[in-house]
Amino acid sequence: MRSVSLAFAILRLLADAGPLTLSDIGRSLGLSPSSCLNLLKTLAGEGAIERAEPGKRYRLTAAWQAAALLDNGGAAALAERARPLMLRFAQRSEAAVGLWAAVSRERMQLLAHAESDAGMRLRLADEQRQPLGGGAAGRALAAAQGVDARELARRFAPVRWQAALDFETYAAQVREAAAKGFAVDEGFAHRGVVTVAAGLAEPRPGFCLSASIVAGSRSAAEIEALGDALRQLRDALGAGGVADAGR
Incomplete structure (x- = not known):
């Protein structure tokens, strides 16, 4: 059995x-x-x-x-619901927006993405993968899931950062993400790129929304506003909201 x-x-x-x-x-x-x-x-x-x-x-x-015998409202349903919201968010914020899913204890994968039609813009590669603890998405997911210090260290260990980042600073950033509802990566994961992310602990196995912009294109206050807007999109998506989200 x-x-x-x-x-x-x-x-x-x-x-x-x-x-x-x-x-x-x-x-x-x-x-x-x-x-x-x-x-x-x-x-x-x-x-x-x-x-x-x-x-x-x-x-x-x-x-x-x-x-669709195994559709339990998981990744496929979430991605379908997210796509129109992500597109509106990308156009309004002129950011590259992604929906990520934890696919193993080591990795997360991009399920869906949206970009604006701005002349200069970032674009996410289809179905790309990254370490579970990497980038703003890794911090945001850890914050949403409330992982303990041991699990956080396990996720952090294999990540190759493009700018030096020690575990104590990383852990503090995860705690800040838990308090704010979104995480920020300013050039640690990818030089020249700032990413904000908001994690969803449910549905399992865990998902995350991210929005990436060119470093130096926004003020600190504008980056905070972008993160807060993404958190609101995350909340609408997690609640199953479509009609009012992203307006």
Whole structure:
């Protein structure tokens, strides 16, 4: 019976997070590589999942995706609800806006993004991944989830910052994000880029909205206002609001 339960857990994970590697799936569900591989082979043999290139990731087959049997209001539904709000926010703020999902204990992935039509603008790469603790998104998600110091240090350890950042400063920034409702990264993750982010602990596995602008293009007060506006968008999205959000 446990194997049946684990098989459905894999299917729900792929429905929510999209294509994942064997390692991602195993870490997310606490499975050994051999046990995870056996379950994946069984699900592939039954036509529920398939291998997706590049990266040798597993995904639901088109038939299972179309049937929406595993849609529990997770990533797909959230991204669908978020896209029009993100586009309005991007146009109004002239920022590159992203919706991220935690896809494993190590990584988050971009689910959806929107950009303004300004002449000079940033653009996020489709389906890009980053360390779970990286950038403003990593800080914001940790703040929203209320992770303890040990987990925060685990998330921080593998991140390669483009500007020097020690753990004590990072932890203080996470605490500040928890108090404000949004996090700020000013050139630590990417030189020349300022990003604000607001995390959603629910629905699981955890999501985050981000908005990125060119460094030096806004005053400190304007960056704070951008973060506060993104927090309001996060709150509307988390509450399922569409009609009034982003106006």
